[in-house]
Amino acid sequence: MTDTDMVMSCRKVWKLFGPRPGAYLAGLDPAASFDQIRADGYVPAVRDVSLDISKGEMLVIMGLSGSGKSTLVRCLSRLIEITGGEVRVEGQVIGDLSEKELIDLRRNKMGMVFQSFGLLPHRTVLENVAFPLEMRGQDIHTRRARALEVIELVGLGGREDYFPRELSGGQQQRVGIARSLAIEPDIWFLDEPFSALDPLIRREMQDEFLRLQGLLGKTIVFITHDFDEALRLADRIAIMKDGAVEQCDRPDRIVMEPATEYVAKFIEDIEKARVVHASAMMQPVNGHDLTGAAVDGGKTISQLARLLVNDDRLILPVAGPDGAIIGGLDRQKALDVLLGAKE
Amino acid sequence: MTALSTNAHHVDARHDVRMRVAQILLMAALVLTVGKGVLPEGLVRPPAWMVWPFADWINAFFDFLRDDLGLIHVTRAFADGVEWLLDITANLLYGKNRWPRLGPIPWSVIAITAAMIGYYLSGWRLAMFAGLTFVWVAVMGQWEWTMETLSVIIVAAPLSILLGLVFGTMAWRSAGFRMVLNPLLNVAQSLPHFAYMIPVVVFIGVGPKAGAIVTIIFSVPPMIRMTLLGLQKVPPEVVEAGHMAGATRWQLLRHVRLPTARTEILVGVNQVIMQCLAMVVLASFIGMPGLGQKLLQLLQALKIGRSIEIGITIVLLAVMLDRCSKAWATRQPEHIEKGTSWLIRHRLLLVWAVLVGVFWGLSLMFPVLHEIGRRDAFSLADPLDAMMDWVIMVLDPVTQWLRWFLIVWVLIPLRDAMLWLPFSAVLVFLMAVGWAVGGRRSALICLAYFGLIAMTGWWDRAMITVYTVTFAVFLATLIGFPLGIWGSRSESRARAVLLICDTLQTFPSFIYLIPVIMLFGVNDVAVVGAVVLFAAVPLIRYTIEGLRNVPVAQIEAANMSGASRRQTLWSVRLPLALPTIMVGVNQSVMFSLFMVIIAAFIGTQDLGQEMQRALSSSDVGKGLVLGLAVAFMGLMVDHLITVWANRRRKALGLET
Numbered sequence: 001m002t003d004t005d006m007v008m009s010c011r012k013v014w015k016l017f018g019p020r021p022g023a024y025l026a027g028l029d030p031a032a033s034f035d036q037i038r039a040d041g042y043v044p045a046v047r048d049v050s051l052d053i054s055k056g057e058m059l060v061i062m063g064l065s066g067s068g069k070s071t072l073v074r075c076l077s078r079l080i081e082i083t084g085g086e087v088r089v090e091g092q093v094i095g096d097l098s099e100k101e102l103i104d105l106r107r108n109k110m111g112m113v114f115q116s117f118g119l120l121p122h123r124t125v126l127e128n129v130a131f132p133l134e135m136r137g138q139d140i141h142t143r144r145a146r147a148l149e150v151i152e153l154v155g156l157g158g159r160e161d162y163f164p165r166e167l168s169g170g171q172q173q174r175v176g177i178a179r180s181l182a183i184e185p186d187i188w189f190l191d192e193p194f195s196a197l198d199p200l201i202r203r204e205m206q207d208e209f210l211r212l213q214g215l216l217g218k219t220i221v222f223i224t225h226d227f228d229e230a231l232r233l234a235d236r237i238a239i240m241k242d243g244a245v246e247q248c249d250r251p252d253r254i255v256m257e258p259a260t261e262y263v264a265k266f267i268e269d270i271e272k273a274r275v276v277h278a279s280a281m282m283q284p285v286n287g288h289d290l291t292g293a294a295v296d297g298g299k300t301i302s303q304l305a306r307l308l309v310n311d312d313r314l315i316l317p318v319a320g321p322d323g324a325i326i327g328g329l330d331r332q333k334a335l336d337v338l339l340g341a342k343e
Numbered sequence: 344m345t346a347l348s349t350n351a352h353h354v355d356a357r358h359d360v361r362m363r364v365a366q367i368l369l370m371a372a373l374v375l376t377v378g379k380g381v382l383p384e385g386l387v388r389p390p391a392w393m394v395w396p397f398a399d400w401i402n403a404f405f406d407f408l409r410d411d412l413g414l415i416h417v418t419r420a421f422a423d424g425v426e427w428l429l430d431i432t433a434n435l436l437y438g439k440n441r442w443p444r445l446g447p448i449p450w451s452v453i454a455i456t457a458a459m460i461g462y463y464l465s466g467w468r469l470a471m472f473a474g475l476t477f478v479w480v481a482v483m484g485q486w487e488w489t490m491e492t493l494s495v496i497i498v499a500a501p502l503s504i505l506l507g508l509v510f511g512t513m514a515w516r517s518a519g520f521r522m523v524l525n526p527l528l529n530v531a532q533s534l535p536h537f538a539y540m541i542p543v544v545v546f547i548g549v550g551p552k553a554g555a556i557v558t559i560i561f562s563v564p565p566m567i568r569m570t571l572l573g574l575q576k577v578p579p580e581v582v583e584a585g586h587m588a589g590a591t592r593w594q595l596l597r598h599v600r601l602p603t604a605r606t607e608i609l610v611g612v613n614q615v616i617m618q619c620l621a622m623v624v625l626a627s628f629i630g631m632p633g634l635g636q637k638l639l640q641l642l643q644a645l646k647i648g649r650s651i652e653i654g655i656t657i658v659l660l661a662v663m664l665d666r667c668s669k670a671w672a673t674r675q676p677e678h679i680e681k682g683t684s685w686l687i688r689h690r691l692l693l694v695w696a697v698l699v700g701v702f703w704g705l706s707l708m709f710p711v712l713h714e715i716g717r718r719d720a721f722s723l724a725d726p727l728d729a730m731m732d733w734v735i736m737v738l739d740p741v742t743q744w745l746r747w748f749l750i751v752w753v754l755i756p757l758r759d760a761m762l763w764l765p766f767s768a769v770l771v772f773l774m775a776v777g778w779a780v781g782g783r784r785s786a787l788i789c790l791a792y793f794g795l796i797a798m799t800g801w802w803d804r805a806m807i808t809v810y811t812v813t814f815a816v817f818l819a820t821l822i823g824f825p826l827g828i829w830g831s832r833s834e835s836r837a838r839a840v841l842l843i844c845d846t847l848q849t850f851p852s853f854i855y856l857i858p859v860i861m862l863f864g865v866n867d868v869a870v871v872g873a874v875v876l877f878a879a880v881p882l883i884r885y886t887i888e889g890l891r892n893v894p895v896a897q898i899e900a901a902n903m904s905g906a907s908r909r910q911t912l913w914s915v916r917l918p919l920a921l922p923t924i925m926v927g928v929n930q931s932v933m934f935s936l937f938m939v940i941i942a943a944f945i946g947t948q949d950l951g952q953e954m955q956r957a958l959s960s961s962d963v964g965k966g967l968v969l970g971l972a973v974a975f976m977g978l979m980v981d982h983l984i985t986v987w988a989n990r991r992r993k994a995l996g997l998e999t
Contacts, residue, residue: 079583107589118584122602122676131598132588161678180587189587 005054006091007187007219008076013049013085015071015243018042021083034242045071046082047243053187058213058220059248060230063240069223072240073189076221077110078102089187107136111180115192117172119164119179125151126160129178136183143182150178153215155208170201177212188218192225206232227266231275239263252280273302273338281334282318282327290328294319297326301337308334361782368775368786375768386767394800398964405545405963418546425498425559426552432494433551437487447490449706449713450481452699457663459695465670473667476659484720485634485656492633492660495551495626496619499558503615506559507566508608512596514567515574524567531564533933533977535940536622537954538970540629544961554623554631562618569611573604609672616664621851624657625941628958634660638853639944647731647861648724654857658850665849731861738862746868753814754867761810766797769806773979781986788982792975799968807949809976811867812935815874819931823879827886827924828912837887844884852877852934852941860945870942877938878931885927889920919995922988929984936977 014025018041028037030048037044045068053059063069074080076087078094086093089105097105111132119128126147127134133143151160154174164172173193180188193209194202206229213220224230230237231251238248239262247259255275258264279297294317295304308316308331315328379387408414433439438447458474480489514521543557577600585599601608627635634657641650679688686693706713735742770793777789796805830840859872893916901915943951950969957966 074583077587079586103589103591106587110587112584112587114580114584116578116580118578118580120581120584120599120603122605124676124678134598135588135590135594158681161681163676163678165675166678176584179584183589 006052006088007055007057008087008089008221009050009052010076010087011050011085013046013072013075013087014044014083015046015068015075015080016042016044016083025084034244044068044243046075048085049243049245050085051238051245051248053219053221055219056217058222058233058235059238060222060224060234060236061238061240062224062227062230064225067240068243069225069240070191071243073191073221073223077106077112077189107132107183109186110189111183111185111187112189113173113176113180113191113193115195117164117169117176117196119172119175121164124161124163125156125167125175125178128164128175129160129182131179132183147178147182150181151175153181153212154178168201169197170205173197173205174208177209181212181216186219188220190220190222192223194229195225202229209233227270231270239266250280252276256280271302272340273305274300276301276337278304278316278318278329278334279320279326281337282329283315285325285327290315290317290325292317294323294325295329297321301334304334305338308338357782361778365775365779368771368778372768372772372775375765375771379763379765379768382765382767387765389766389797389800389802393798395798397799398962398968400964401967402962402964405542409546415546422547422552422556425502425555428498429494429551429555432497433491436490436494436497447714449703450477450486450715451702451706451712454478454481455698455702456695459691459698461663461667463691464667464674469666469670473663476663479659480656481715482721483652483656484715484717484722485637485653486715488632488634488637488653489656489660491551492620492623492635495555495558495623495631495633496616496664499555499562499623500612500616500619503559503562503619504566504612506563507611507615508570508601510563511567511570511611512574512601514571521571528564528567529978530971530974533936533974533981534970535937535951535954535973536561536625537628537940537951537958538966538973539622540626541954541958541961541966542963544629544958545963549630551631553629554626557626557629558619558622561622562615565614565618566611569607569614570604573607573611574600576607577603606672609668613665613668613672616668617661617849620657620661620664621853624851624853628944628955635853638857642856642860642945645860645865646724647857648726648728649722650857651727651731651861652723654854657854661849661851662846735862742862746863746866749868749871750866754871757814758807758810761806762803764806766802770794770797777983780983781990785983785986789979792979796972796975799972801950801953801969801972804948804950804953804969805972805976807947808936808939808951808973811871811874811939811947811949812932812976815871815935815939816878816928816931818871818875819878819882819935820928822875823882823927823931824886824924826879827883828890830883831887831890834891837891841884841887844880844887847880848884852938855938856942856945865945867947869945870939870947873942874935874938878935881930881934882924882927885930886920886924889923889927890916892923893919919997922991922995922997925984925988925991929981932980933977936973940973 016025016037018024021042024040024042034044034047037047047068049072051059061069061072071080075082078087078097082095086095088094089109092105094102094105120131123131126144129151130143130147133146138146148157148160151157154177156171156174156178159167159171164175167175173196176193180190194205197205210233222230222233234251236248237251237254239246239254241262247254247263249257249259252275254263255267255270255272258267277298277300278295281301282297292313295307297318297320301308311331314331316331316334317325318327318329320326375382375386384390430439430441431443434441434444435446435448436453454474454477457477458470461473462470480486510524514524539557539561540553543553543560547553547556581603582595582599585595590599623631623633624635624638627633627639630636634653638650638653638657641653702712711719770790773789773793774786777786796802799805826840829836831837855873855877856869859869859876863869863872897915897919898911901911906914939947939949940951940954943949943955946952950973954966954969956962957969
C-alpha cells in the first residue's frame with residue numbers, strides 16, 4: 001500500500017472530555033488505562049487511535065454504544081476538534097485547516113449520513129438534497145438537475161416535492177444518503193445510518209447501499225453497533241472498546257484470529273462459515289500435491305459446504321480471482337469451521 | 344443497599360436540621376409579634392436610616408442617560424421611525440390623513456382578508472370566526488377604535504419579534520450575554536405593566552407613539568426566551584449535517600438553525616401578539632387611543648352595557664389573534680402534487696384577490712360596506728344595561744351582603760393586622776419559610792427581596808399589596824382547586840375545561856374588571872374579585888394537568904390495591920400532582936400581583952395607587968422602585984415554589 005493510495009489516515013488520535021484536556025493529555029502516561037483516566041475526571045472518548053483508509057475501501061468501525069465510534073468519525077470529519085494526534089485527508093492535516101479551507105474541503109470532498117437523518121424539516125426532499133450544492137453557491141438549475149439525478153439514484157424519484165415528515169424512516173434515510181452524495185464526495189462517512197430503522201427495512205437498505213457502492217466505489221467509513229451488518233459490508237472492520245481500537249482487520253481474519261479477549265467474546269456466536277472465505281483459510285502451495293478442480297477463493301466456507309462434505313481430497317486447491325491456483329485448503333479444518341467445532 | 348440507606352439517612356438529617364432552624368426562626372417571629380409593645384421603634388417600622396433614596400438615584404441616572412448621554416435623541420429618533428410606520432398603518436386602517444393617503448380600506452375588505460387568513464391557517468371554522476369578528480366590530484360601530492388598536496399591534500408585534508430574534512440569537516451565541524440577560528428577563532417578566540410606562544413617558548411622551556413603544560418593550564422578553572429555547576433545541580445531527588454540507592456560520596444560522604427552530608419561534612410570536620394586545624389596551628393610561636381608552640372611559644363612567652360591548656370586541660380579537668398565531672405555529676408544510684397548475688397552486692391568493700376586488704367595488708356602490716357610521720351602528724347597550732340592571736337587582740341583596748361582610752369582617756381586619764405586624768417579624772417569618780423550603784440560601788434570598796422592599800420606604804403600601812394578593816390567592820385556591828379536581832374526572836371534561844381556561848388566559852387582564860365592577864361597584868371587593876377571577880384560571884389549569892398526568896401505572900396499582908376513588912385521589916393522585924399544582928399557584932401569585940396593580944385605578948391604597956401617581960407625575964425613579972418592589976414579591980414566591988417543587992419532583996422520582 002503506497003501513500004498515494006491513502007485517502008485518509010489518523011495517527012495517535014485522542015479525544016478527551018474534561019476541564020483541561022490538552023494539558024492533561026500532555027502529561028499523560030501513554031499506557032494509562034481507561035479507568036485511570038476516568039478516575040482523574042476525564043472521559044477518554046477516543047484513545048490513541050491510528051488507522052489508514054485506502055482509496056475505494058470500506059472501513060467499518062464497530063463497537064457498542066459508548067465505545068467512542070461516533071466520536072471517532074466526528075474527529076475524522078473534524079466536526080469536533082481532537083485533543084491530540086493528527087488526521088490527514090489526502091496528505092493534508094485537517095486540524096491545521098482554516099475555517100474557510102475546512103468548509104471548502106467539506107463542500108467538495110466529504111459527505112456524511114446520520115443516524116437520525118438530520119434532515120431539514122422545512123425543506124422538501126429536493127431542497128434537502130440540493131442543500132450542500134446551494135451552500136456551495138451553485139445556481140438553481142444546476143443544483144436541481146444534480147439533485148434529481150441523485151434522488152433517482154437512491155430510488156426516490158417522484159417524491160422530490162415531499163417534506164421529510166411525509167416520508168417513512170427508510171425513505172428519510174434515502175434522502176440523507178442522496179444529500180450526502182449530491183456533491184460527489186471522495187470520502188463518505190456513514191454514522192449508524194440504518195440503526196434507527198426496523199430490521200426488515202434495515203436489510204433492504206443494506207442491499208441498496210451495497211448496490212450504490214458497487215456503482216460508485218467511494219472510500220467509506222461506516223459506523224455500526226451491529227456485528228452482522230459490519231460483516232456484511234466491510235472490507236475491514238475496526239472493533240472499538242472504551243475509545244481504543246481493539247483490532248482492525250479483514251472480517252475473516254477477525255473471526256479466525258481474534259486479537260483480544262473482548263473481540264473473541266464478540267465473535268463467539270457468529271457462524272464463522274458464513275464469514276470466512278476459502279482464501280483466508282488456505283495454506284501456501286509448497287510441497288502439497290494439488291489435484292482436481294479448484295475452489296473459488298472468494299467463496300465462503302458455507303457456500304462451499306456441499307463440496308467440502310462430498311469431496312475426499314485432503315487438500316483442495318484454491319483459485320484466485322484470475323483462475324490461477326494460489327493455495328491449498330485443508331478440508332478437515334474447513335469442515336471444523338463449517339460444523340462450528342471449538343478448538 | 345447500605346449506600347442507599349446512608350444516603351437516605353443523610354437527606355433525612357438535612358431535612359431535620361432545616362426544620363429545626365425554621366422552627367427557631369418561626370418562634371423568633373412570634374416573639375417579635377407578641378412583644379410588639381416593648382420593641383424599639385426601629386424594629387416595628389423600617390427606621391429612617393434603612394430607607395435609601397433609590398428613587399432619587401434612579402432619577403439621577405435617568406437624567407444622566409437622557410441629558411448628558413443624549414439618549415433622548417436616540418429614543419426620539421427611534422420613536423419617529425415608529426411613528427412613521429404607525430402613520431402608514433393608521434392611514435390604511437382608519438384613514439388618518441398621512442402618507443400614503445390611500446385609506447381607509449373598506450371594513451368589508453378587511454373582514455374578508457381576515458377570513459381568508461383564517462382559512463389558510465386552519466380552515467373553515469377559523470375563517471368564519473375571524474371574518475365575523477370584524478363584522479361584529481363594524482356593525483357595533485367600533486371600527487375606528489379597533490383599527491386604532493390594531494394599527495399599533497401591526498407595527499409593534501413585528502418590531503418586537505425582530506428584536507426578540509436578534510437578542511435571542513445573541514443570547515444563544517454568547518454564554519456571557521446569556522448570564523447577564525437571564526436575570527434581567529426574570530425581573531422584566533415580573534415587573535407590572537405600569538413600571539414600563541413611566542420611563543417611556545419620560546423619554547417619548549404620551550400618545551400612540553408611546554403606546555407602541557411601551558408595547559414593543561413589554562412584549563420582547565418572551566420572544567427572546569422562545570428564540571433561545573428553539574435554537575438550543577435544534578437536534579445536533581441537523582447542525583452537523585449543515586456543517587458537513589459546508590455551510591458557513593451565517594448560512595448555518597439562516598438556513599439550518601432558525602428554520603429548524605420554527606415551532607418555538609412561532610410560539611414566541613403567539614406570545615408576542617398576545618402580550619401586545621394586553622399592553623395596547625392598558626397603554627390607554629398613557630394616552631393611547633383605541634379600544635382600551637374607550638373601555639377605561641366607559642368603566643370610569645360606569646356605563647356597563649357599552650363597556651361589555653367593548654369587552655366582547657377585545658375578547659373576540661384576543662381569541663382570533665391567538666387562534667390564528669397558534670394555527671400558524673402548528674401548521675406543517677405539505678407537498679403539492681407534481682404537475683399542479685399555477686392557478687391551483689395559488690388558488691387561495693387568487694380567490695382572495697378576486698374577493699377583495701369585488702368587495703371594494705361593492706363598497707363604492709354601497710357606502711355601508713365601506714364604513715358604518717355611529718348612527719347606523721347597532722348597539723346592544725340598552726338591552727344589556729336593562730338585563731344587567733335586572734341581574735344586579737336580583738343579586739343585589741347577595742352582593743350587598745357579601746360586600747359588607749368582606750369589607751367589615753375580612754378585608755379591613757386583615758389589612759389592619761398586616762399593617763400592625765412589626766416589619767422585623769415579617770422578615771424573620773419569611774426567613775423561616777425560606778429556611779424550611781430551601782435552607783440557608785433560600786432564607787437569605789427571601790430576606791434580601793423583602794429587605795429591599797423595606798429599604799424602598801414603601802413598607803406599608805407593600806403590606807397592603809401583600810394582603811390583597813394573599814387573600815385573593817387564598818380565595819382563588821378555594822375556587823380553583825375543587826373546580827380543577829372536578830374538571831379532571833374525565834378526559835372529555837378535562838379537555839373542555841382546559842379549552843375554557845386557555846381562552847380565558849388570552850383575555851387582556853383589563854377585561855376581568857368589567858364583571859366585578861358591574862357586580863360590586865368601585866371598591867376593594869371589586870379589586871379582590873377581579874384578582875380572584877384572574878388568578879383562579881392558572882390554578883384550575885395546572886390542577887387538571889397535574890392530576891391528569893399522574894402515571895397510569897400508579898393509578899392502576901392503587902385501583903388493584905382496592906382503593907376507592909376518594910382514596911386514590913387523596914393518597915395517590917394529589918401527592919403526585921402537587922408539584923405541578925404548585926406551579927399553578929406560582930402563576931396565580933404572579934397574575935394576582937399584575938392584576939392588583941392594574942386594579943389600582945378603581946381605587947386601592949397599595950403600591951398600585953402610588954404607581955398611578957408616579958405615572959401621572961412621570962416620576963421614573965418612584966415608578967421603577969415601586970415596580971421592582973412588586974417584582975421582588977413575585978420573584979420571592981417564584982423562588983420558593985420552584986425550589987420546593989423541584990425537590991418534591993426529585994423525591995417522587997418524576998422528571999425534573
